[in-house]
Amino acid sequence: MRLICIFIILSLSVYLSAQFKPYQRFTEADGLVDNTVQDLVIDKEGYLWVATNNGVSKYDGEKFVNFQKKDGLLGNYAWALAVDDNNNVWVGCYKEGLNLIRNDSVVASYKMKLTKYNNSIRKLHYSSNYKMLFVGTDDGLFYFNDSIFTQIKSPRTDDRKCSVLAIEESSDNLFFSVHGSGRGMFEVVKDSTEQNSLKTIQRMEGDRFAIEVIEDTVFSNDRNKIDKWSLNSNQLDTSFVDLSSSFLAWDMTQDREGSLLLSGWGDHDLFTGGIKKYDSSIGMIRNIPFDIEGKSFMTIIHDSVNNLIWAGGDGLYAIPNCIFEYRDWDKNWNVSDVVEVSGMKYFLTNQNIFNDDGEEVFSYSLLEKILKRKVAKYVAEGGEMKGLDRIFSFSYKFKPIRFIKTNGQVYLMTNHGSISFPDCMRYYPFESGWFSLWEENNAYWVRDYNTMLHCSNINSKLKFEELESKANSIRSIKGIVEKGDTLLFPSHFFGMFSLVNGKAYELNSSHGLDDILTDMEVAPDGSIWCTSVDGNLFNVGFKDSLFVRSKFNYESGLIGTKFNWLKFHQGFLYLATNKGLNIVPVDQLNQQKLKPLFYNENNGYNYILSKKPQIDSDGRLYVYDDERLIYIDVPEIGTESLVIRTKFFVNGEELELLDGISLSHSRNNILVSFNCLRFPTTKNLTYQYRINERDWLVGNEIRLESLQSDKYSIDLRIVNKEDGAVSSKNIQFKIRRAFWEQWCFILLVLLIVGITIYYHTNKRIKRIRKDAEERQNLNHQLNEIRIRSLQGQMNPHFIFNALNSVQYFILVENVEEALTYLGNLAGVIRQNLNNLGEELIKLDDEVKFIKQYLELEKLRFKERLTFEVNTKIQSEGLKVPPMLIQPFVENAIKHGLLHKDEVGKVQVDIIENDDTLTVIIEDNGIGRERAKEIATDNNQRNGKATDITKKRLNLLNQKFKTNNYTFKIEDVVGEYRKCEGTKVYFTLMLVK
DSSP states (O other), X not given: OHHHHHHHXXXXXXXXXXXXXXXXXXXXXXXOSOSXXXXXXXXXXXXXXXXXXXXXXXXXXXXXEEEOGGGTOSOSOEEEEEEOTTOOEEEEETTTEEEEEETTEEEEEEOOOSSTTTTOEEEEEEETTTTEEEEEETBEEEEEETTEEEEEBOOOSSOSOEEEEEEEEOSSOEEEEEEETTOEEEEEEOOXXXXXXXXXXXXXXXXXXXXXXXXXXXXXXXXXXXEEEETTTTEEEEEEEEOOTTOEEEEEEEOTTSOEEEEEEEOSSSOEEEEEEEETTTTEXXXXXXXXXXXXEEEEEEETTTTEEEEEEBEEEEEEOOSEXXXXXXXXXXXXXXXXXXXXXXXXXXXXXXXXXXXXXXXXXXXXXXXXXXXXXXXXXTOOOTTOHHHHHTOSOOOEEEEEEETTEEEEEEBTEEXXXXXXXXXXXXXXXXXXXXXXXEEEEEOTTSBOEEESOTTSSOOEEXXXXXXXXXXXXXXXXXXXXXXXXXXXXXXXXXXXXXXXXXXXXXXXXXXXXXXXXXXXXXXXXXXXXXXXXXXXXXXXXXXEEEEEOGGGTOOOSSEEEEEEETTEEEEEESSOEXXXXXXXXXXXXXXXXXXXXXXXXXXXXXXXXXXXXXXXXXXXXXXXXXXXXXXXXXXXXOOEEEEEEETTEEEXXXXXXXXXXXOOOEEEEEEEOOTTOOTTXXXXXXXXXXXXXXXXXXXXXXXXXXXXXXXXXXXETTTOOEEEEEEEEEEOOOTTTSHHHHHHHHHHHHHHHHHHHHHHXXXXXXXXXXXXXXXXXXXXXXXXXXXXXXHHHHHHHHHHHHHHHHHTTOHHHHHHHHHHHHHHHHXXXXXXXXXXXXXXXXXXXXXXXXXXHHHHHGGGEEEEEEEEOOSSSOEEOTTSSHHHHHHIIIIIITTOSSOEEEEEEEEEOSSEEEEEEEEOSSOHXXXXXXXXXXXXXXXXXXXXXXXXXXXXXXXXXXXXXXXXXXXXXXXXXXXXXXXXXXXXXXXX
């Protein structure tokens, strides 16, 4: 049962491979609205629109969206399509009218009621030059502008039916073809005076259906003939290309290389249909290289992004405009090998040998007879028989195996020996396996999965010897590659062997090479390359021994996990894998990372189990399998990137995605969807995205809700899982801050708040300052009151002491002295009364007052008192507080000198410093301690003047905010630490 299942799976895979077509056909079963396709167009977003006999279909690579009469079309016979500059799709419904589709909705319809054949629309063309829609009908050409149809009059002389089937445009002119009595090709002349007339610039008779303008050349067909008209030289080349008489060109287009593509109408009688291509590079018409002959095509366009031909007829066809040309065998062949000799290809099949024209050139029965004669002759001439009994006995049915090229000659190897081909002259008893003729006489031969044998002289009796490498014999090889004086042998199981100057070498997995090789090739530069079943491509070198130079696989960029064969051709390495065909520019092979061109069923290459490719006499590379031969043209350098289509929605409204779009803070719900139009199918694509360079996420729809105000960057990418190609796109947008979050508003608010705070703060500071000033003024006034109070306390004290002195003179009956004293006292009191209301008095007045007072005291003490007042003053107009020095002069006399028997002395020094005034009052009295004892014994209080002075000085410091008013008293110490007087220090602020 298990074997039956395996057989069914293998049979199914062979059947599916046989059914493969390198194009795709879409029908109603795939969602197409109808199988009869009349017109095609690709809009500016890349969508394909299909006009059919039952409505219009829009295709996005995955599904069809259909529009019919029930959806708003005037009718279902949609025969013509056009796309304007705003990506609106215009639909011409035959015998019904004109429709406008915008954003997948039919939004307008227009009827024609001007001609004999009303609404018989066959062709539409939107002109970006004229900014209007041209309408081809069964009654001539019209232009449509501002909802009005205007007929363009042609110079024909009859009123018979004149159907416009094609409209094309150059940079300056508009051309259309006419089928009917007014047949020909005309130029539209449109100017300010005569905008609806035609000027015939080149009239061509014939049944013309198609026009194409390529640069400065207009192509048109007359049934199966292509005419070419040069606009620059005004030269007409009729029958520029003659097509097959069974090919009626119905439509034309150009591909991105500038080649002309033609679709053929077929009626299964006179005309076969199909698609042909005029290849300008080789100057010839050839069939599109796929099995689509016999199919009728009404329309053809080219998708330059995907390099794809879209053709419509009995269904919608997506045909890769690829580098492959397929040729299926004309007969039911099972081809095992192909060889070319003298420009003719020979196909080794399961039946007989056929040539390139499909003619049988050798029957196997004939070959078997020839080989029997060759064997008989070989034996008769005494040829070696040992080990070759199977060949000569003919006990096995004749079987051709392969063609072998060696020593400039082609041989057909069979199980009955090898014979030169196609002349069948030379014969060697090398059956099965592989052989190589070397230097005429030497021959190397190996049967499949056996050991290699060497014959040193094939012109005599064959004598074979086994060849050995250092480790093992050369065995189980699957081919022989000749390179100069070296033979190379890829092995089924043991890596590779080489034979250099008769010496064998081996390279296998123990040396870095895979054991199971699939193919080997010598590059044009002489380097050796081989592939393995493990999906590795090796570059092998030789220097005393074989070694691996480099290795490439899927990690290097190659696509596939099992490599089948390789071939170097015209600067490219062709590498077939289980995934498809890799084509690598040779100059990439010195790099670590490869960027191959990759082909599979999506762009024209089948996963065929093909044989080793070959190069024909025309220099064309071809590959084949059991059922077909495929020519491979030189590929274009570079691969096409996927086109990423993006939709951007803000709060549910779709917006045009501009670079760096800026949105208000309330428009912060974002939806981004993206995909790509990778025709004919969008399979095998992975969609990924990331936001602000975070991790990649899988999906093609991004929802961002309630976004914060900020800048956002969304990276989109689509990965093709087939070849690893990545296409990417970046979207950037910004959510603006609300006006209350914007810096200008915040700055304004801060400014207003700052001004308000400043205003209130300044107002408060002013109030505080005013209050402080008021308090300060009150304090000043209070201080002045206190100072004057204290000053006033000094005056009674002074007067009291003076009256005591007058009393003393009266008691001693010294009237004259008393009168003199009273006279001087009156002057002192007068001076004191003058200073009583003053905060500061002149220093000179204070010095004068002190001197008057000392003179007054001297009258009382007679010769017992001397005094000295010294001033060291540089400035003029200095002022001092009044009654500040006198009390200490008085204390010096009363407490220091009064109780002294010797002559007492009072010295007052007033010294000006930088910013202060120093007053020193010194006496030679009894000192403070002795004066205190006397005062205690007499029950007297000492120091009232001192206390008052301290308070006055503190108040002055407070008032003037300074510390310059200071006061200090110290004893004058003499010999033996004996007190010899008192010294008082004043420091006053220097006031001018």
